[in-house]
Amino acid sequence: MNTIMKQCLSLLILVITLFTPTVLAAESPSNAKVSNTFHLTGQVVFSNLEGGFYGIIGDDGKKYQPTNLPRKLKKDGATIKFDAKIKDNGMSTFQWGTIVELSNVAPITTTISAEERRAIYVLLKRMDAFNTKDLNKLQQIDTVARKLTKEQFGSWVNKYDNFTLQYVDISYSDSISITGSCYYTRELVNGMTLHGNTDLTGMTFTLSQTQNGWKLTESGALTNPINPYNPDVLAELKQKALEKYKTDTLASLWQ
Structure with missing residues (x-):
């Protein structure tokens, strides 16, 4: 095998070594991102922390910080139902509750406490x-x-x-x-x-x-x-x- 062929073969092996793990990791089921969504009801609350923001206290007893609460529902004490997806890499300066992205948000009219x-x-x-x-x-x-x-x-x-x-x-x-x-x-x-x-x-x-x-x-x-x-x-x-x-x-x- 001449020198040029050896160099080409070495380069090919290097490329395979560098890129194959990345491809395998991307295709591996264990690395697939799992959707973390749920349906819930709760109450909108206003917090004065860090200049003020609107959060949700869910009826499960947990606090949620929505990234996209509709303006019309930004009312302290409003009761709502919603679907939420947890933002795994969400960042916030408020350090209050779990950061979620909302969908299918609607007000609830009820006399139930x-x-x-x-x-x-x-x-x-x-x-x-x-x-x-x-x-x-x-x-x-x-x-x-x-x-x-x-x-x-x-x-x-x-x-x-x-x-x-x-x-x-x-x-x-x-x-x-x-x-x-x-x-x-x-x-x-x-x-x-x-x-x-x-x-x-x-x-x-x-x-x-x-x-x-x-x-x-x-x-x-x-x-x-x-x-x-x-x-x-x-x-x-x-x-x-x-x-x-x-x-x-x-x-x-x-x-």
Whole structure:
């Protein structure tokens, strides 16, 4: 092999060595950027920090700093619903909350209190964890469930399907806690009783504000137990929901 050919071959090897890792890294699934988006409701707040800006306190209990909050919604105390995408490399001088880019932003007209919205948000997350049979999801918002093993969780939740939140009642709230009761239905899987396969149940709960948002920290039995199979009780509860929420499907609220 002559000198010129050796030099060309060496140059080719050098080029391959320099550029191949870059190409592989770009194509590697582990380096693909994962979209981090979510739907939420919350309240617009004005902060005087560093000359002033508008942020959002989500009903999940977390603070968000939007990069593109519409001018018409820059009102302290405004209640809104929105889709958000976390800006992983977002920079801000305010050091307040998570930086997000908004879409599908709209005002909410509702008579439901902020405390009840927050409770509904957490309880719907709980229903979703039951329906997807996902203990990790449950433990993210329910600190009581962190004591459960997968076997314990599965032995209970696998008996039922279609957990549906029906009604929420708040008895006390302050800046760091929300106490109340809730009612939900569930369907028996692969089975049927004399009363059908759907029953109504309920519980008391306490939510606490933590560094990572609102979490369910206590739950217990209702003071006045309900008849789980009485259709009149469920019908009455659905009527109360219609009057209060204008729907008997809480999962559809603010979508």
